[in-house]
Amino acid sequence: MEDEVQNAEALIAQLRAENEALRKQLQRAEARPAQHVDRQKFMGLSILKPAEIRYDAEGILTAWSPEAERLLGWKSEDVVGRPFWEVLTPPEIPPEIVQLTLRFTLTGQLVTARSLTLMADGRTIECTYTNTVLCDPRGEPLEVSVEVMDVSQDSPAATLQRSRAFLVALLTNSPSVIYVKDTAFRYLLANHHFLGLFGFDEAQLLGHDDHELFPPEIATAFRYADEIALAGGEPLQVEERAITLEGERTFLSSKFALRSSTGDLIGICGISTDITASKRAEAERLALQEQVIEAQRLALRELSTPLMPIAEGVLAMPLVGAIDSARANEILETLLEGVVREQARTAILDITGVRVVDTQIANALVTIARAVKLLGAEVLLTGMSPAVAQTLVTLDLDLKDLTTLGTLQSGITHALRGPRRSGAPQLRR
Structure with missing residues (x-):
């Protein structure tokens, strides 16, 4: 009985120490402004700026961005002052459709559309148009700002759009904890599951390392595994323990180094899957197996x-x-x-x-x-x-x-x- 009391007191002391460490780390995080981190640049996800064009209420082009020049081949000086349908609309589209489209756009009823677009060399590509109507103080339309994005099957924009969609879907829906750190082991990215599981928001997490976020013993174990994964050439698989809002959990983590296109180390990515339930089930299975073995041993002993x-x-x-x-x-x-x-x-x-x-x-x-x-x-x-x-x-x-x-x-x-x-x-x- 005395041993049980001592064990309980030791456990309570350990929990109090961990809670105090978490409280102090949270205070530091709240007191210090989060470091700005360019996550998109780190991940190599160059954001392709849409081509922007503008036309007035009569459909006359008033602005043509450099991105529009690169996308469609038309120079600004060759198109500004002309009706947009002379420049962008393939000849097979009837003028009535063009005028109806303009009318719906000016009234705010056509926010986005998808259509074939004429390029300067006579080819056509499929583009999406996102319309923003600019009005005067009386609410009368003055100008329409249009973002044009090439969505042809093999276009760079379509490829980027699909890649980003896949990445966002993975980060949002993955049941695993996914995170990225730089070479100084500061967090650059974490999915929603990570933030929800540990009770962080992005401002508290990004730009900070594990020693600022977790109890010392856990942070040291994280750092040790990160260093091995960053230095090694192969992905590292390791079981890790962490204190979450749901209590202590066990994770099977896969960690691997990230490199730039030139081969330079730029960070480390981790994907951690909660295996607490399976570990508990395995322990229960082993305990049951030991009980069965012991029962068999006793039965054999009685028989022998x-x-x-x-x-x-x-x-x-x-x-x-x-x-x-x-x-x-x-x-x-x-x-x-x-x-x-x-x-x-x-x-x-x-x-x-x-x-x-x-x-x-x-x-x-x-x-x-x-x-x-x-x-x-x-x-x-x-x-x-x-x-x-x-x-x-x-x-x-x-x-x-x-x-x-x-x-x-x-x-x-x-x-x-x-x-x-x-x-x-x-x-x-």
Whole structure:
């Protein structure tokens, strides 16, 4: 009871220390402005700025950005002042459709659209148009600002758009904790699951390292694994422990170095999966397996060393098969427990099923007899074959603590007649 109290007090002290460390780290995070981190630049996700064009309420182009020049091939000086449909609309699109589109755009009813777009060299590409209507103080449309994005199947913009969509979907929906750190092990990126699990927002996390965010013991373990992953050429898999809002959890973390296009180390990425439930289930499975093994061992022990009450004060143990040192110890233990439990005066060891008796077995039988005698009972050895009897004679063992009889039946008869008479061991039939 005293040990349990001490263990409980030690656990409470540990939890208080961890809570105090977390509280101080949270205070430091709140007191210090978060460092600005250009995560997009770090990840190599160059953001392709959309091409911007502008036209007035009559559809006359008033502005043409450099991005529009690169995308469509038209120079600004060649298109500003012309109706946009002369520049952008393929000839197969009827003028009525163009005018209807302009009308809907000016009234704010057409915010985004997708259409084929004419390039300066006569080719067409598929683009999306995002419209923003600029109005005067009375609400009358003055100008329309349009963002144009090439969404052709193989265009750089479409590829970037798909890649970003895949990345955002992965970070948002992954059940794993995903994070990126720079070479100084400061956080540059973390998915929503990470923030929710540990109770951080981006301002508290980004730009800080683990020692500013987690208890010392956990932060040191994180840093050790990060250093190995950053220095090594292969991904590192490691089990890590962390304190979350849900309590202590165990994670299987895969960590790998990130490199730039020139091969320079720029950081480390980690993907950590919560395996607490599976670890608990594995521990329970192993515990159950140990229980099953122990039950099997006890059952085998009972089968290999069966102890049967024959009458009041008389026990019999028939032995079958080989007897090694381990089994001899089990025989001794079982027999002694039975003698005490049953208050037996006689224990019969029947070795009819033991075909071979060597020096080790013979010595074990003598040891068993002497131990039982110390409890005030005698041992009868029955079922001895001629070969076994010859072996015992050859070994020239001191069998004064054993009474030997030919059969189990004769042993039972002898035991029921009363306690053993003094004298040398005799073979009776």
